[in-house]
Amino acid sequence: MTDAPLTISLIINTTDRAGPLRTLLRSLEHQSYPHFEVIVVVGPTHDDTLDMLSEYAGRVRVLRCPQANLSQSRNIGLRAAAGDIVAYIDDDAVPARHWLAQLAHLFRNPDLDATGGVVYLVHPIRPVVQHRLGLTSSLFEQEVVRDSYLEQIVPPGDGRQWVARMMGTNMAFRRRALLAVGGFDEFYVYIAEEADVMLRLVNAGYTIHPVRESPVYHVPASSRHRVIYTYAARWWLQTRSGVYFSIKNGRAAGDPPQAILLRSLHLFHGHWIWYGQLRREGHISLAQLWRMRLGEVRGALEGAFGGLLRPRRLIQTAERSMSTTPAFQPFLEPDRPSPPAVDPLTGHQPRPAPTEGEPLRICLLSATYPPAQFDGIARLTHLMARGLFELGHTVHVIARGERETVTFRDGAYVHRIPYRLERYDRYRRYPTLYHTLNYSHAVHERVKRLLWNDGVQIVDSPIWQFEGLVTAVGGLLPVVVRLVTSYRQIAAMQGLHDDNARLMGDVEELFLRQADHLLPNTAATLATVRRLYDLPDLDGRYTIVPYGIVPAPDEATRPFDLDRPPDTLTVLFVGRLEQRKGILDLFAAIPAVVKRVKNVRFLLAGQDNSHHDGFQQREGMDYPTYFARRYGEYGSHVRFLGRVSDEELNGLYRSCDLFIAPSLYESFGLIYLEAMNYAKPVIGCRSGGVPEVVEEGVTGLLVEPHSPDALADALVTLLQSPRRLREMGLAGRQRLLERFTYLEMARRFAQAYRQVLTKKQE
Amino acid sequence: MLTADDVLQDIQFELAQSAITHDDLGRAVLAVRRYYNQVRGQTAPSLRREADIRRALADLLRLDDMLLTLAQETAAAIQSLRLDLRRIARPSGPDDAPSDVDTSAGSGILPLERTADARPAAEIETAMRFDALHIGLEVQESRLPLVGRVLQRLKTALHNLVLFYINRLAQRQTLVNQTYGDRLLWLQGLVAAQQQEIEALKARLDALEAQE
Numbered sequence: 001m002t003d004a005p006l007t008i009s010l011i012i013n014t015t016d017r018a019g020p021l022r023t024l025l026r027s028l029e030h031q032s033y034p035h036f037e038v039i040v041v042v043g044p045t046h047d048d049t050l051d052m053l054s055e056y057a058g059r060v061r062v063l064r065c066p067q068a069n070l071s072q073s074r075n076i077g078l079r080a081a082a083g084d085i086v087a088y089i090d091d092d093a094v095p096a097r098h099w100l101a102q103l104a105h106l107f108r109n110p111d112l113d114a115t116g117g118v119v120y121l122v123h124p125i126r127p128v129v130q131h132r133l134g135l136t137s138s139l140f141e142q143e144v145v146r147d148s149y150l151e152q153i154v155p156p157g158d159g160r161q162w163v164a165r166m167m168g169t170n171m172a173f174r175r176r177a178l179l180a181v182g183g184f185d186e187f188y189v190y191i192a193e194e195a196d197v198m199l200r201l202v203n204a205g206y207t208i209h210p211v212r213e214s215p216v217y218h219v220p221a222s223s224r225h226r227v228i229y230t231y232a233a234r235w236w237l238q239t240r241s242g243v244y245f246s247i248k249n250g251r252a253a254g255d256p257p258q259a260i261l262l263r264s265l266h267l268f269h270g271h272w273i274w275y276g277q278l279r280r281e282g283h284i285s286l287a288q289l290w291r292m293r294l295g296e297v298r299g300a301l302e303g304a305f306g307g308l309l310r311p312r313r314l315i316q317t318a319e320r321s322m323s324t325t326p327a328f329q330p331f332l333e334p335d336r337p338s339p340p341a342v343d344p345l346t347g348h349q350p351r352p353a354p355t356e357g358e359p360l361r362i363c364l365l366s367a368t369y370p371p372a373q374f375d376g377i378a379r380l381t382h383l384m385a386r387g388l389f390e391l392g393h394t395v396h397v398i399a400r401g402e403r404e405t406v407t408f409r410d411g412a413y414v415h416r417i418p419y420r421l422e423r424y425d426r427y428r429r430y431p432t433l434y435h436t437l438n439y440s441h442a443v444h445e446r447v448k449r450l451l452w453n454d455g456v457q458i459v460d461s462p463i464w465q466f467e468g469l470v471t472a473v474g475g476l477l478p479v480v481v482r483l484v485t486s487y488r489q490i491a492a493m494q495g496l497h498d499d500n501a502r503l504m505g506d507v508e509e510l511f512l513r514q515a516d517h518l519l520p521n522t523a524a525t526l527a528t529v530r531r532l533y534d535l536p537d538l539d540g541r542y543t544i545v546p547y548g549i550v551p552a553p554d555e556a557t558r559p560f561d562l563d564r565p566p567d568t569l570t571v572l573f574v575g576r577l578e579q580r581k582g583i584l585d586l587f588a589a590i591p592a593v594v595k596r597v598k599n600v601r602f603l604l605a606g607q608d609n610s611h612h613d614g615f616q617q618r619e620g621m622d623y624p625t626y627f628a629r630r631y632g633e634y635g636s637h638v639r640f641l642g643r644v645s646d647e648e649l650n651g652l653y654r655s656c657d658l659f660i661a662p663s664l665y666e667s668f669g670l671i672y673l674e675a676m677n678y679a680k681p682v683i684g685c686r687s688g689g690v691p692e693v694v695e696e697g698v699t700g701l702l703v704e705p706h707s708p709d710a711l712a713d714a715l716v717t718l719l720q721s722p723r724r725l726r727e728m729g730l731a732g733r734q735r736l737l738e739r740f741t742y743l744e745m746a747r748r749f750a751q752a753y754r755q756v757l758t759k760k761q762e
Numbered sequence: 763m764l765t766a767d768d769v770l771q772d773i774q775f776e777l778a779q780s781a782i783t784h785d786d787l788g789r790a791v792l793a794v795r796r797y798y799n800q801v802r803g804q805t806a807p808s809l810r811r812e813a814d815i816r817r818a819l820a821d822l823l824r825l826d827d828m829l830l831t832l833a834q835e836t837a838a839a840i841q842s843l844r845l846d847l848r849r850i851a852r853p854s855g856p857d858d859a860p861s862d863v864d865t866s867a868g869s870g871i872l873p874l875e876r877t878a879d880a881r882p883a884a885e886i887e888t889a890m891r892f893d894a895l896h897i898g899l900e901v902q903e904s905r906l907p908l909v910g911r912v913l914q915r916l917k918t919a920l921h922n923l924v925l926f927y928i929n930r931l932a933q934r935q936t937l938v939n940q941t942y943g944d945r946l947l948w949l950q951g952l953v954a955a956q957q958q959e960i961e962a963l964k965a966r967l968d969a970l971e972a973q974e
Contacts, residue, residue, distance in 0.1 A: 424772055427764070437772075470773050473773045473774060503765075
């Protein structure tokens with residue numbers, strides 16, 4: 001084995017997909033392995049593919065294929081390849097950062113002749129693992145997703161010969177091996193050409209060994225053979241390929257003629273029945289049905305004729321010996337700066353200012369994540385991901401899911417992972433801890449793969465349910481902890497002292513000790529953590545990063561209108577109806593306010609949480625009922641809205657005149673920012689991180705917790721002063737734009753990550 | 763009573779578990795497959811009659827299935843061994859007791875039979891002595907007229923290859939066993955010493971109470 005790096009020829013076959021192809025080329029700039037050339041083989045195109053490719057002149061070799069035939073196109077690329085290895089990727093896919101590095105590493109083993117990796121279908125509605133460890137039989141029976149070779153080690157099905165196979169969008173070959181077997185059989189217009197080549201390689205004594213890593217993210221795009229998200233496709237080409245494949249390979253493998261015939265009929269009949277079903281379900285018209293069925297007959301006949309009577313269409317030996325190896329033309333420019341992240345769905349590439357520094361590769365943990373969940377941590381992580389992407393960083397989010405999938409949403413690859421209760425049995429008596437540890441371990445397994453495949457540099461985990469604990473203990477990557485409200489804090493507030501709560505708090509403390517850096521959102525949060533946990537000196541181990549939100553457009557804001565003051569002044573409360581949110585203090589303040597300001601009304605948005613905070617058990621009623629019974633005479637001034645949608649909530653913020661949230665404790669209080677976003681003055685309590693968000697006397701008023709009288713005074717003071725309502729609202733909006741936007745938040749997070757990475761390197 | 767230190771140790775234990783021998787098994791299967799492919803390429807062209815070729819291929823395929831199944835069984839054996847080791851390495855903690863039984867009631871010190879020395883030293887010694895998987899396969903005579911000898915030699919060679927890899931895996935596993943075993947014996951000694959100390963303290967306490 002020589003020490004010279006293996007060179008790779010990356011072959012992309014494309015027809016009429018200029019957009020996805022551009023995305024792919026942009027993403028290739030991120031490859032960590034520099035020794036590769038790019039050959040694009042363009043079919044009979046009608047779009048601006050060639051114009052787009054002219055931007056890459058000198059870096060990409062462009063060849064033409066006269067027909068829309070994938071095998072032919074692959075062979076054209078193969079003939080022109082100068083690398084030791086030829087790798088194929090579809091024009092509508094994006095590889096992981098270390099894809100080529102891993103392939104090159106695998107091919108350092110001289111016994112290996114072909115390999116490929118996993119393919120994730122990044123589908124907006126139905127994302128799946130499209131291909132992992134695949135198998136194919138000599139009768140074209142295929143299995144595409146296996147977790148292990150040891151799973152069903154004797155393959156099911158009738159074919160006599162079974163071989164591992166890769167998917168066409170993620171496969172690589174030693175060039176001389178692929179040429180030795182004649183490349184791809186050009187009978188296959190598309191479908192089955194890669195499985196066919198695997199069988200021929202194995203039968204010629206070569207070794208193929210697909211792997212579970214080296215992922216490619218496949219973002220399906222329409223082609224001349226298929227329109228995505230519809231049933232419009234040339235399905236008969238599959239039958240044509242399948243019948244041909246079964247005859248050619250089945251005979252070579254010694255499959256009985258009856259088995260080959262049955263398999264061919266099965267392929268044909270399967271499609272025939274399926275078309276009927278599509279028609280019954282109204283997906284296709286009657287004309288389409290019969291057009292497809294006629295196509296099916298044609299496909300079966302062509303496949304049978306080709307398989308029985310025609311020789312294979314391979315690259316001939318004479319042709320191979322005549323060809324001369326062209327000069328290798330690396331795709332990546334030396335000393336290139338790291339490019340910003342790329343959105344694999346749209347190809348969008350943000351253009352951050354040079355001051356933002358080198359783009360990072362960040363892994364955010366959040367068990368819940370939009371669109372399925374939209375709780376506090378999910379919402380914050382989503383905003384962080386969005387902001388970090390816009391600053392050019394590549395972001396991966398690991399969230400919980402029922403099955404393994406990868407999607408891309410608002411700037412982040414979202415990896416949903418399931419978890420099983422297969423470890424940490426001795427904590428079964430502590431259900432929260434038991435689940436949390438098992439989930440944290442599943443997260444760690446995924447983090448490892450993100451490290452190998454996508455080169456993530458740092459992991460950011462919320463303290464809540466310590467998702468990053470196992471990774472922090474493992475020490476593979478630096479782990480930073482976002483300090484939000486913790487379990488020990490909640491347990492203290494709710495008076496939980498059982499073993500489960502004790503152990504959860506202790507493990508939180510362990511997590512904080514194991515973490516490389518802490519990221520509190522306010523100085524108050526940091527102080528709380530210092531008080532609650534026995535941590536060694538934290539100097540230099542934390543950075544305060546205030547949260548931020550997406551600023552509303554200027555035209556959407558509604559500062560108080562001094563020229564046309566409203567007939568009724570609206571005070572808005574947003575939050576769960578529970579003791580911690582100060583709801584009883586607000587109730588107690590309302591009568592005093594109504595007595596002094598007659599034209600006021602209170603809108604209370606948020607679901608009743610009296611059952612969970614113990615109020616219902618104590619008083620025997622929920623909060624709205626309690627208000628009605630105790631302060632019934634003021635009921636006409638108060639409306640309980642229950643839980644409202646995001647859209648409704650924005651409307652409420654826009655239309656109110658004053659916002660109030662007298663929480664007894666908030667580690668930060670995003671709700672105040674949401675009100676400031678629409679130029680509304682706010683009233684809160686001097687507790688937790690609220691004073692760091694609300695500038696007292698400038699953007700709102702603060703009172704001591706548990707002080708209904710002071711709350712009433714503050715409400716009356718502002719409601720009776722329209723000028724202050726307007727000035728404080730505008731000041732709040734200005735403060736938000738200066739300090740609390742999601743981009744500013746992302747910038748500070750990125751600075752903290754960079755600081756941790758630098759420290760690690762030192 | 764379980765503590766955060768227990769959690770830390772368990773995480774480290776689980777992290778170490780996932781580092782054992784997965785790839786070795788994969789490499790072994792790859793090697794068998796490669797050898798098989800080479801033999802297929804060399805053998806098939808030398809056969810002339812179609813019936814012979816089919817029989818030879820059928821035999822090769824059966825051999826293939828058998829070898830791969832063997833590999834699967836090997837994996838299962840390793841997994842089983844790993845589970846056994848876990849049971850050995852873990853003290854029989856609260857999860858083994860019915861959840862409604864308070865094992866910590868009373869003095870605050872768990873009775874010794876519920877802790878580490880409940881594991882017999884012999885079991886640990888057995889785990890440490892485990893040095894190889896002795897797997898022998900019955901290689902049947904082939905009755906094929908033309909390729910019988912070739913197949914016979916092929917089967918033997920393949921079996922030897924598989925056994926070589928299995929034994930190598932077993933050796934690696936033995937190292938792990940020894941590490942666990944050493945640690946467990948150390949812990950057992952520690953528990954015994956602590957028990958002696960407890961007994962001594964109890965005796966001293968009894969003596970003091972008697973004096974009062």
